[in-house]
């Protein structure tokens with residue numbers, strides 16, 4: 076128990092039932108008289124919904140364009156003639172500073188999934204580039220996101236994950252409700268021109284797509300909605316049933332990488348060029364030679380037919396881990412990348428997402444969430460096999476990415492060349508980064524064979 080002038084609090088959480096069967100968590104809290112008595116409105120303070128807060132406030136305007144990344148000399152060349160962007164994009168602190176604002180403050184970012192917010196008060200926190208955030212479900216069942224920064228002296232108001240009725244800042248106890256509204260503080264006696272309406276947590280734009288929660292740290296009125304940003308790529312993801320309601324979230328793993336976030340993306344987007352060499356297990360399940368890429372504005376697809384049954388090994392290497400990838404209706408895996416920070420791997424009976432969290436010029440974290448078809452719920456052995464198989468692939472990729480970062484740090488390397496067919500999605504990704512850095516997009520988006528399932532809905 077902590078005692079301070081005017082406030083006595085005892086922390087603890089419990090869960091109670093709400094009418095209609097919904098559960099709600101409650102925070103046990105004893106409150107003595109605040110040092111400053113609210114004057115009017117809710118709790119006496121004049122309240123203002125965060126949605127009405129002036130988002131153009133200079134408070135949210137980050138200093139911008141302090142640095143310029145090194146130019147990409149062959150950005151306007153077709154992939155067959157292009158070299159990759161300079162290695163400084165992958166290691167320079169200046170580039171990292173620049174992309175925090177030009178990439179991670181201007182695009183919809185995947186931050187988590189709806190399955191982790193089931194009842195009012197549920198929340199999770201995170202950090203994307205410089206911005207810490209808290210995402211929660213309000214009393215009304217709506218999902219909202221706020222900058223996880225106390226309006227007093229900038230401490231985080233929430234930590235980790237949990238369930239609460241209010242966010243109480245651990246530093247000096249300022250309180251905010253689930254809609255971000257300021258709800259009270261102690262020891263403000265004598266303060267002047269202090270209005271609760273000006274003290275709400277800063278809101279962040281939030282939209283969902285299927286299971287996925289995206290945030291946009293761009294408050295400008297002409298910033299696109301999520302679906303406008305996904306465009307035909309979103310339609311293709313729906314065709315691949317990546318938002319299917321019969322998928323249930325079952326697990327998350329986290330990986331810590333000593334590489335720039337773009338190194339991990341590049342690895343994912345090389346059209347399985349590396350699979351035969353780096354992922355012998357995965358290569359048994361999918362027909363690497365038939366792999367092909369489809370690009371949309373901010374989404375790219377990698378599509379792979381399954382290895383024909385007659386070509387599958389029968390020497391004991393073919394095990395349950397591999398079998399889970401080919402089980403189902405014969406549909407081949409489809410891999411979607413949503414610029415800039417999430418990949419969705421869809422197999423017939425399961426799906427996983429890779430959330431890429433940049434943490435500096437040469438560090439990033441990848442969170443992998445697993446969903447399985449509800450018909451597989453309870454099949455622990457099968458689920459373990461799925462997770463073990465993907466973990467194997469991730470470990471192989473993590474060690475490759477760390478090694479690539481070491482190579483990028485070397486004075487001996489600056490740019491490389493593309494393998495034009497398999498690495499077209501990687502090149503497309505570089506074009507998107509280039510567009511965010513310098514404001515224009517390459518003119519040479521190549522056309523590749525388009526999978527029928529995608530073609531039918533995307534055209």
Ligand code: FES
Nearest residue numbers: 225227228244247
């Ligand atoms: S920083 Fe949050 S109450 Fe002081």
Ligand SMILES: [Fe+2]
Nearest residue numbers: 342349354472
């Ligand atoms: Fe890989």
